[in-house]
Amino acid sequence: MAAPQILFRERQRFRQVWLWVVLLAVAAIIWAGFVWQVLLGNSFGSKPASDVQLVVLFLLIGLGFPLFFYRMSMTTVVQTGELQVRFWPFILRPVRIPLHTLRNYEHITYKPIRDYGGWGIRWGMKGKAYNMSGNEGVLLHFYDKESLLIGSQKAGALFEAIRLAKEGSVND
The missing domain is CATH 1.20.58 (Methane Monooxygenase Hydroxylase; Chain G, domain 1)
Structure with missing residues (x-):
């Protein structure tokens, strides 16, 4: 394989x-x-x-x-069927998100302090967020849990990669 x-x-x-x-x-x-x-x-x-x-x-x-x-760093990886986020040194093993658990996802511009209380691993009024800097990301909506924001300096490319990876997991 x-x-x-x-x-x-x-x-x-x-x-x-x-x-x-x-x-x-x-x-x-x-x-x-x-x-x-x-x-x-x-x-x-x-x-x-x-x-x-x-x-x-x-x-x-x-x-x-x-x-x-x-x-300190945040690494985001998208591969067919899965998204991984690692926030070193707080999350040593990547958080693995199977893309089939996503109901929807969207490329957004947000207000880090108002919406999530700042940068880092954050919990706010709009759910949980992993973000390092900036104000763009991809908001993931799940079938069975609260939303998760993945902040990115390349949010458009992240959104597109999730789309391709999710399509690839359906076609496998």
Whole structure:
């Protein structure tokens, strides 16, 4: 039996400028405190933390937090009869969605904050969403459960791949 044909693959990362400005600003404050107090021997702030506490903060917030957001990714794959979504590091194994369970699907433009409460793995008034950035995606309507939004920077191509994959699963 041949391996299923991949019709669409997209890997997304957080790319909102405002998010990176906030993350790097917080990291820069921790870096400054680390350098000022631990490396140069001065007190950082009016009630300075111990050097050990500052080293831990430096490792967790100054290095770990930006690295964590940099490495976070969402991978969407469409192949004949199936859609897969993996949101690393929170979903280690792809969520597999058999396309025969879809009642309908539509390419939409949405308001991430208003409709779903932001980006990431979200639950909102309109159902569940997997999204990394932007405001376009494919909304999946199921026969037996609530809707699911898959955010995409290539929502038109994702929609078309789902259409082809769903047709292919019927013809098999």
